[in-house]
Each structure stands twice: as structure tokens, then as C-alpha cells.
Amino acid sequence: MLTGNVLLIACLSYVALLFAVAFVVDRRARRRPVEWLHSPLVYTLSISVYCTSWTFYGAVGSAARNGLEFITIYLGPTLVFIGWWWLLRKLVRIGRVHNITSIADLISSRYGKSPSLAVLVTLIAVIATTPYIALQLQSVTRSYQVIASEAESFATAFWIAAGMALFAILFGTRNLDANERHHGVVAAIAVEAIVKLVALIAVGIFATYGIAGGFSGIFADVPTEAIRGAGDIFGPRWVVLTFLSATAIICLPRQFQVTVVENIEERHLSTASWLFPLYLLGMTLFIMPIALVGQEVMPAGSNPDLYVLTLPLSQQRDELALLAFLGGFSSATSMVIVAAIAVSTMVSNHIVMPAALKLIAASRGVSGDVRSLLLISRRVSIGVILGLGFLYFHLSGGSDALASIGLIAFTGVAQFLPSLIGGIFWRGATRAGALSGLLAGFTLWAYTLFLPSFEGDLILTAAALSEGPWGLVLLRPQALFGLTGYDPLVHAVIWSVGINTLVFVTISSLTRADDLERLQGGQFVDVYRSAGGSPTLITAGTAHSEDLFVLAQRILGRDPARRLFDEMARTQGTASGLPYPSDAMIARLERELTGSIGAASAHAMVTGIAGRQTVGMTELIDIADETQRLIETSRQLAVKSDQLENAARQLRTANERLRALDQQKDEFLSQVSHELRTPMTSIRSFTEILQDDDATTVEERARFVSIIHDESLRLTRLLDEILDISRLEAGTARFQLEPIDANAVIGAAVNTITGVARSAGVTITTEPLPDGVPLKANADRLRQVLINILSNAVRYNPVDDPKITVRTAMRGSDVHIDVIDNGGGVTREEAELVFEKFARGSRSGRDQGAGLGLPISRAIMQAMNGDLTIEFAPNGTSFFRIRLSKA
Amino acid sequence: MRDRANLQVTRRKMRDRSIALVLVGIVALLPPVAGMALIDGTVAGIPIPVLYVFIVWTALIVGAAALAPALQEQDETGTPGGSDETER
Numbered sequence: 019m020l021t022g023n024v025l026l027i028a029c030l031s032y033v034a035l036l037f038a039v040a041f042v043v044d045r046r047a048r049r050r051p052v053e054w055l056h057s058p059l060v061y062t063l064s065i066s067v068y069c070t071s072w073t074f075y076g077a078v079g080s081a082a083r084n085g086l087e088f089i090t091i092y093l094g095p096t097l098v099f100i101g102w103w104w105l106l107r108k109l110v111r112i113g114r115v116h117n118i119t120s121i122a123d124l125i126s127s128r129y130g131k132s133p134s135l136a137v138l139v140t141l142i143a144v145i146a147t148t149p150y151i152a153l154q155l156q157s158v159t160r161s162y163q164v165i166a167s168e169a170e171s172f173a174t175a176f177w178i179a180a181g182m183a184l185f186a187i188l189f190g191t192r193n194l195d196a197n198e199r200h201h202g203v204v205a206a207i208a209v210e211a212i213v214k215l216v217a218l219i220a221v222g223i224f225a226t227y228g229i230a231g232g233f234s235g236i237f238a239d240v241p242t243e244a245i246r247g248a249g250d251i252f253g254p255r256w257v258v259l260t261f262l263s264a265t266a267i268i269c270l271p272r273q274f275q276v277t278v279v280e281n282i283e284e285r286h287l288s289t290a291s292w293l294f295p296l297y298l299l300g301m302t303l304f305i306m307p308i309a310l311v312g313q314e315v316m317p318a319g320s321n322p323d324l325y326v327l328t329l330p331l332s333q334q335r336d337e338l339a340l341l342a343f344l345g346g347f348s349s350a351t352s353m354v355i356v357a358a359i360a361v362s363t364m365v366s367n368h369i370v371m372p373a374a375l376k377l378i379a380a381s382r383g384v385s386g387d388v389r390s391l392l393l394i395s396r397r398v399s400i401g402v403i404l405g406l407g408f409l410y411f412h413l414s415g416g417s418d419a420l421a422s423i424g425l426i427a428f429t430g431v432a433q434f435l436p437s438l439i440g441g442i443f444w445r446g447a448t449r450a451g452a453l454s455g456l457l458a459g460f461t462l463w464a465y466t467l468f469l470p471s472f473e474g475d476l477i478l479t480a481a482a483l484s485e486g487p488w489g490l491v492l493l494r495p496q497a498l499f500g501l502t503g504y505d506p507l508v509h510a511v512i513w514s515v516g517i518n519t520l521v522f523v524t525i526s527s528l529t530r531a532d533d534l535e536r537l538q539g540g541q542f543v544d545v546y547r548s549a550g551g552s553p554t555l556i557t558a559g560t561a562h563s564e565d566l567f568v569l570a571q572r573i574l575g576r577d578p579a580r581r582l583f584d585e586m587a588r589t590q591g592t593a594s595g596l597p598y599p600s601d602a603m604i605a606r607l608e609r610e611l612t613g614s615i616g617a618a619s620a621h622a623m624v625t626g627i628a629g630r631q632t633v634g635m636t637e638l639i640d641i642a643d644e645t646q647r648l649i650e651t652s653r654q655l656a657v658k659s660d661q662l663e664n665a666a667r668q669l670r671t672a673n674e675r676l677r678a679l680d681q682q683k684d685e686f687l688s689q690v691s692h693e694l695r696t697p698m699t700s701i702r703s704f705t706e707i708l709q710d711d712d713a714t715t716v717e718e719r720a721r722f723v724s725i726i727h728d729e730s731l732r733l734t735r736l737l738d739e740i741l742d743i744s745r746l747e748a749g750t751a752r753f754q755l756e757p758i759d760a761n762a763v764i765g766a767a768v769n770t771i772t773g774v775a776r777s778a779g780v781t782i783t784t785e786p787l788p789d790g791v792p793l794k795a796n797a798d799r800l801r802q803v804l805i806n807i808l809s810n811a812v813r814y815n816p817v818d819d820p821k822i823t824v825r826t827a828m829r830g831s832d833v834h835i836d837v838i839d840n841g842g843g844v845t846r847e848e849a850e851l852v853f854e855k856f857a858r859g860s861r862s863g864r865d866q867g868a869g870l871g872l873p874i875s876r877a878i879m880q881a882m883n884g885d886l887t888i889e890f891a892p893n894g895t896s897f898f899r900i901r902l903s904k905a
Numbered sequence: 906m907r908d909r910a911n912l913q914v915t916r917r918k919m920r921d922r923s924i925a926l927v928l929v930g931i932v933a934l935l936p937p938v939a940g941m942a943l944i945d946g947t948v949a950g951i952p953i954p955v956l957y958v959f960i961v962w963t964a965l966i967v968g969a970a971a972l973a974p975a976l977q978e979q980d981e982t983g984t985p986g987g988s989d990e991t992e993r
Contacts, residue, residue, distance in 0.1 A: 086958065093962070096930070096965060100930060100965050100966070101926070103924075103976050103980075104923070104924065104927075191991050232950065233949070237947055237950055237951055245952050245955060252940040258941070260934065285980070288976060288980070289973065290972040291973050295965065295969065299963065299966065348971055416938070736988075743982060
């Protein structure tokens with residue numbers, strides 16, 4: 019005989035088993051990926067958290083009351099899953115790319131990481147989940163009461179609620195995973211999924227073959243009403259229920275959690291696309307037979323919601339009843355765990371965190387760990403959520419059929435649908451549209467379905483329900499504005515979802531999105547195109563790595579934060595220390611934090627430290643639609659081809675220059691050999707004469723030897739000059755520059771040249787500045803240049819009374835030393851040429867000087883940061899000018 | 906080049922089939938088409954409406970299972986940027 023104590027022991031050992039599974043898997047997953055956990059089968063089984071005790075107990079009750087209608091709850095999800103390619107795949111991809119933690123996070127993320135939207139979605143989720151939790155409490159309580167033959171439900175329900183809260187806290191909030199993935203929980207849920215499927219099929223087979231004797235026996239004398247229900251089965255209610263269940267498989271927080279957040283690999287979705295509908299088919303195969311057999315076998319007035327349990331009990335099959343109880347318990351607990359995790363994550367990320375954020379902002383220097391705050395807030399929210407469920411169960415009296423309670427929740431979360439679908443397929447959807455649509459839908463849902471479910475016990479009185487508030491018939495909650503003739507559920511769906519969609523679309527079309535919203539919208543709608551997701555840029559500048567590190571430590575924990583920052587530093591090529599707070603680094607950090615606390619909070623926290631947020635250029639391009647994208651691409655192509663053309667042009671110029679230099683080198687070499695050849699030739703011919711002893715006298719010999727000596731001196735000088743100029747031009751010659759007085763150097767140079775000048779009859783006058791001329795130069799080299807210019811002037815002056823004037827002047831920070839002679843100078847064309855190597859002015863006849871003096875002088879001046887030029891006086895005569903900077 | 910074109914056609918066909926499957930499912934499982942199955946009588950001891958819904962359901966599952974591997978492969982090797990977007 020089954021008793022309450024046996025049940026209690028069975029439940030506790032079952033829970034202990036689940037814990038063991040979760041614990042082992044969590045520990046192994048921490049060390050290395052668990053192979054079988056990464057299988058599509060486990061993923062599919064975790065999605066089957068959709069089948070709660072509503073399915074396990076309620077579907078049979080629903081089949082007994084309304085016939086085949088119960089099946090719509092499983093047809094909607096089937097349609098969504100076989101069309102996975104078009105919707106679920108995109109949701110999963112977005113979830114992965116943007117580190118989405120919950121449906122509230124997804125919606126707020128899409129609409130510019132809006133905190134207000136996140137709070138609204140969270141509130142709706144909490145309120146809509148409440149009846150659903152109540153449903154689980156109710157079914158476990160009732161099933162326990164049936165076996166323990168206990169009438170008092172308040173205490174039982176309370177302890178079950180408390181136990182489940184503890185269960186969910188222990189399971190779901192043992193730690194904070196960066197990606198909100200709970201491997202242990204998923205494994206436990208998978209086990210529970212198998213238990214409930216096996217239990218339901220076992221009871222079904224027992225009912226079908228153990229009691230009724232096969233399918234034909236069950237359906238043999240069943241009236242059509244039992245199949246088609248009271249009304250027209252394939253009517254509006256059928257359509258609405260299919261729609262609601264299709265919506266619920268996407269929008270229920272716990273379904274979003276298992277399908278999108280807990281998804282490890284996208285390819286699992288393709289298997290789940292047929293395996294999950296198959297699981298649903300297996301779950302529902304025996305619902306109808308159990309309901310029909312129950313109606314026939316069980317005494318009139320027994321609750322059809324409990325047939326799964328009472329049928330084996332009535333046949334004294336205790337072991338089957340225990341299995342059935344555990345199946346129901348599994349369905350209820352798996353739903354409660356996942357829903358509690360999903361909703362508490364939303365509450366802590368979107369309501370508690372933003373509040374904590376304000377406190378942190380106020381005390382930035384204080385180092386506190388946000389993780390413990392997060393954990394505590396999640397645990398408290400789980401308690402609160404189950405408390406609300408218990409309250410709902412208590413207030414609504416728990417008298418409703420399970421299915422109708424579940425449908426209230428379905429309609430509640432269906433309010434997310436317009437914003438969600440609009441958000442991922444329509445760029446034009448705006449935050450204002452989503453906010454107003456959600457608000458309108460939620461209000462209408464609460465007014466037409468949620469509050470009436472209390473039957474006058476909460477806010478709306480019984481009178482208000484039947485006559486309308488304040489007697490306003492037009493406002494009757496279940497016939498709003500005179501819309502009658504529909505089932506209350508259909509009525510509520512038409513109003514809430516319909517108005518929600520209309521308001522969402524209309525307001526979206528009337529409002530404009532801000533930058534961040536457009537960016538996020540573009541990235542969500544085009545998630546396949548911008549794989550990898552380039553997140554928002556933030557203008558760095560005010561960000562300090564230390565602040566960001568403290569923030570990361572608080573949220574991720576010390577070691578993970580250290581690892582993350584080390585990795586980012588490595589990516590930036592920094593060997594040690596904190597990474598530089600570049601845009602990419604800040605975006606990366608925000609993405610990592612998003613995985614823990616949701617997009618809105620992460621964004622607010624990071625921008626709180628990093629300063630004003632802006633959207634970067636590349637992201638704006640990302641927002642741009644296809645045409646703009648093409649324009650941008652072709653613009654970039656044009657830039658590229660311009661750059662290529664530029665490079666080609668530069669190459670061509672460089673090539674020409676190289677050719678010119680090559681030619682110059684050739685010319686230089688031929689000139690050098692030419693210059694060397696002349697003295698060499700004369701040396702050779704004189705030595706030949708000398709070899710011929712007889713032909714020469716002693717005087718002649720002495721003259722010839724002196725010529726050979728002069729010529730070899732000239733050769734040496736020439737070679738010295740060539741060496742000098744090549745050193746100067748290569749830039750290897752470095753002179754020591756020191757402050758000197760120009761007057762002293764000029765005096766020395768003039769003294770050196772005086773002997774030559776006197777013999778040539780040239781008068782040299784200097785006009786020194788009286789106070790001295792401070793210069794920065796090398797005295798020896800400057801003297802060399804001056805001597806060179808002066809000796810040129812002395813040598814090549816054709817007039818009868820040659821005069822040379824050396825004049826010094828200050829021009830700003832420059833010093834000019836001008837060497838002026840009255841020989842007429844050179845023409846402008848010649849001025850260009852005299853500095854060429856081996857060039858000689860027209861004034862020079864055929865005589866000594868290789869034509870390297872001026873090029874060397876100029877190179878020396880340039881090496882001393884000065885210059886040597888030929889200037890033209892107003893009267894057309896030219897003179898040399900040495901320019902140097904003042905000391 | 907021709908193989909590539911062929912492959913693209915095959916892939917597009919796969920996507921078309923997956924959306925066709927959903928459309929067939931919606932039409933077959935919702936009124937008015939579903940209402941046409943509301944006939945008294947049983948086949949193999951099972952009432953026709955029940956049988957009808959379960960048969961359609963099974964067919965959808967079989968169809969989805971047949972399409973899944975090809976679509977999956979396409980998702981992994983498909984044109985970068987998500988093939989369904991590029992042909993909108």
C-alpha cells in the first residue's frame with residue numbers, strides 16, 4: 019500500500035539521484051567537455067521541459083473535457099520546430115553571437131540595450147510564470163493528496179512550494195556560469211524527461227491493453243462528442259490554441275533558456291527539429307486512451323486531471339502508481355527548476371543589478387564582489403517566484419482545470435512575440451514601439467484573462483467581472499467593447515496580442531531609433547551576415563584599465579577576470595600588465611560581462627566607466643542596408659584602386675629616378691676616367707721620353723720629372739676630391755659643429771689666399787661686422803669652402819682691375835657670407851651648372867681643376883646645415899653666398 | 906562552375922521544401938482543412954479525426970527528419986552570411 023511516507027522517501031531518493039547526476043556532470047564538465055552531454059539527444063530532452071505536469075496530468079483532463087483539443091498544445095511547437103531553419107536557427111545564432119542570457123535580455127538588447135524594456139519584459143515574465151508555477155504546485159499537491167488520502171491542502175502545498183524553491187536554488191544557483199549555461203541542470207532535466215515519458219507511456223499501455231483491451235476496445239462505443247468536445251472542435255479556439263502553443267515554445271522564459279541559452283552547438287537544433295516533435299508525439303499518444311478509459315472505469319465525479327495516477331491506483335497497481343507519481347513529479351520539478359533559473363536570472367540581471375549598479379557607481383573605489391550579490395539576488399528571486407506561485411494557487415483556490423491555468427501563462431508570454439519577431443526580422447522596429455506594444459498587450463492580458471482567473475478575488479470583483487467595472491457594460495473584461503460570442507481565451511488573445519501587434523507596428527513606424535538601437539537592430543536582423551558580431555564601440559579616452567579590471571573582477575570573479583585580461587593583453591601584444599583600453603578591448607569586455615549580467619546592465623556598467631558611448635563608423639556601416647553596403651564596398655574598391663594607381667605612379671617615378679641616377683653614375687665614372695686619363699697620359703709620355711736616355715738633356719729631364727711630379731700631385735688631389743665628395747654625398751661625413759666667429763675664419767681664409775691674389779693682382783677687401791658673427795660650423799671646413807670660392811674668384815677674373823669683396827650680414831637667424839667679385843659672374847643657366855660635378859664655368863679656360871671644388875663646397879655646407887648658392891644682384895651680376903645658422 | 910550552380914539550386918530547393926513543409930502542416934492541421942477530417946467512423950479501431958491528426962503529425966516529423974541533414978550541412982558550409990538572407 020502506498021502511503022505518504024513511502025512517497026516522501028521515493029521523492030527524496032529521486033531528488034538525491036538527480037542531484038548526483040547534476041553534481042557529477044557539473045564536476046566533469048568543469049574539467050573537460052562531457053561527450054554525451056554535447057549530444058543533440060540531451061539537447062532535445064532538455065527542450066522537453068515544455069511537457070510539464072500540465073501535459074502529464076492536465077492533458078488527460080483536457081482530453082476528457084474537450085476531446086482532441088488538447089493536442090493543439092503540441093501541434094504549435096511541432097510547426098515551429100519543423101520550420102527551425104527560419105526562426106529558431108536565427109534566435110540561437112543571435113543568442114550565441116550576442117551572449118544572450120534570457121528573453122528579456124534579447125528584447126532589451128535588440129532595442130538598444132534598453133533597461134526599461136528589460137524591466138518590463140522581466141515583470142511580465144514573472145507575472146505570467148506565476149500561474150504556471152501554481153499549476154505545478156497544484157498538480158503535485160493533488161497527486162500527493164490522492165495517495166496520502168489527505169484533505170488539507172494548504173500545508174502540503176506550502177511545503178511542496180518550499181521544497182521546490184530549495185530544490186531550484188540548490189540546482190540552479192550553485193554557481194554563476196559566464197554564459198548562463200547549467201550543464202548539471204541540463205543533465206538532470208534530461209533524466210527527468212526520460213522518466214516522465216516512460217511513466218506516461220507505461221500508464222498508457224496499462225490503460226489501453228491492461229484495462230481496455232487494445233485501441234479498438236477503447237474507441238469502440240465512444241460517442242463523437244468525446245472526440246470533438248462540446249463545440250466545434252476545429253474552430254477559432256483550435257486556431258488560437260495552436261498559435262499560443264507555437265508562441266509559447268519560443269517565448270516562455272524556460273523554453274528560451276533551454277533552446278537558446280543552453281544551446282551548446284547550433285547543429286543540435288537540426289536534430290531537435292524532428293526529435294522534439296517525435297517526443298511530443300510519444301507523450302500524447304496515450305493521452306486520449308487514458309482519458310477515455312478513465313471516464314469509463316473511474317467513478318463519476320473523480321477528477322480527470324488525475325486519471326494518470328488514479329487509474330493504476332484503482333486497479334491496485336501501486337508500483338505503476340508510484341512510477342506515475344514520479345513522472346508527474348519529474349514534469350513539475352523540471353519545469354520549476356528551469357523556469358526559476360530563467361526568471362530569477364532575469365530578475366537579478368535586469369532589476370537587482372541596475373539598482374546595485376547605482377550603488378557601485380556611487381562608490382567606485384570600493385572593491386566588492388558583485389557575484390555574491392548576484393547569487394543572493396537569484397536565490398531570493400527564486401523564493402519570491404515560488405512564493406507568488408503558492409499565493410496564486412491559494413488565491414485562485416486551485417479549482418480550475420490545469421490546462422486553463424497554463425493557457426493564462428501562455429497568453430501572458432505571447433505578448434513578447436510581436437517585439438521578438440519584429441525585432442529579428444524588421445529593421446524598422448523601435449524601442450518605443452516595443453515598449454508601448456508590450457505595455458498595451460500586457461494590460462489587456464491582465465484585464466481580460468489574468469485578473470478574471472481569480473474569479474473576483476483579486477482587484478476585479480465578481481460584479482465587475484459580470485457587469486463591468488462601475489457598471490460599465492462596455493468594459494466587461496470578458497466581453498471588452500462588446501466583443502462577444504468568443505471563448506474567454508480567444509477573446510483575450512484577440513485583444514491582447516492583436517492590440518499589442520498593432521501598437522508595436524504603428525508606434526515603430528512613427529518613431530525613430532537612436533544610433534545604438536539601429537546598430538543592434540541591424541546586427542540582429544542581419545545576424546548571419548555579420549557573423550561574429552562587431553559590438554558597439556565606445557570612445558575610450560576616459561577609460562582606465564584598472565577601473566575596468568575592478569569591474570570585471572566584481573562580476574566575473576578574480577581568476578576568470580585575470581585570465582580574460584591576460585588574454586586581451588596578449589592579443590594586443592602586451593607581455594605583462596593590463597591591456598590598453600582600446601575600443602575592441604572594451605567591446606570584448608562588455609560582451610563577456612553580457613554573458614553574466616545581460617546586455618543592458620553590462621552596457622550601462624562599462625559605459626559608466628568608459629565614458630560616453632558612441633557608435634563607431636564600421637558599426638554604422640553594419641547598420642546600413644544592402645544598398646548602402648554595396649555603395650560602401652564600391653567606395654572602398656575605388657579607394658583601393660586609387661591607392662594602387664598611386665603606388666604604381668610612385669614606382670614609376672622611383673624607377674625613373676633610379677635610371678637617372680644610374681646614368682649620372684655612368685657619366686660620373688666616364689668623367690672621372692677622363693679626368694684621370696689626362697695626367698696619366700702626360701705622366702706616361704714623359705716617363706717614356708725619360709726611358710729613352712739619349713734623347714734628353716739633364717735640364718730637360720729635371721723639367722720632365724717635375725712635370726711628372728706635378729701631374730701625380732694633381733692625380734692625388736683629384737682622387738682625394740672624389741673620395742671627399744662621395745663621402746659627403748653618402749652622408750657618412752660628419753663634422754663637429756661648434757660656435758665659432760665667422761670673422762676669424764674669413765680672415766684666415768683671406769690670409770691663405772693673399773699670396774696667390776697678390777701675384778694675380780687681385781684686391782680682396784673684407785667687410786666684417788664689428789661685433790663679430792657667431793656661427794655654428796666647423797671652422798676648418800668653412801675655411802676650405804671660403805678658400806675654394808676665393809681662389810676661383812682670383813683665378814677666373816678676366817677684367818684688368820680684379821676686385822673681390824667678402825661681405826658678412828645677419829638675416830634673422832641666418833648668417834650670410836657673400837663673396838662678390840667684379841668679374842661679371844655667371845649667367846643664370848650657368849648658375850645651375852657650376853655645382854654639377856666636373857662642370858666648369860665659361861670663365862675657366864682649359865686648365866687645372868677637375869670641376870669638383872664647387873660641388874664639394876656645396877656638399878660641405880649642406881652637411882653643416884647651411885648652403886652655398888649663386889645669387890644675382892639687381893644689376894645682373896652674380897656672387898656666391900654662404901648661408902649658415904647663427905650660433 | 907556548373908556544379909556550383911547545381912549545388913546552389915539544390916540548396917535553395919531544400920530551403921523551399923522546409924518552408925513548404927511548414928505551410929503544409931499549417932494548412933493540414935488548421936481549419937478549414939482539418940475540419941474535413943471530422944468524419945464519424947473508425948479505421949483500425951481509431952476514430953478518423955484522431956487518426957488524421959496523428960498521421961499528418963507523423964508525416965511532418967518524417968519530412969523534417971528527411972530535410973534536417975541537408976539543411977544542417979548547408980548551415981555549416983553554406984555561403985557566408987546566411988544563405989536565406991542573400992536571396993531575399
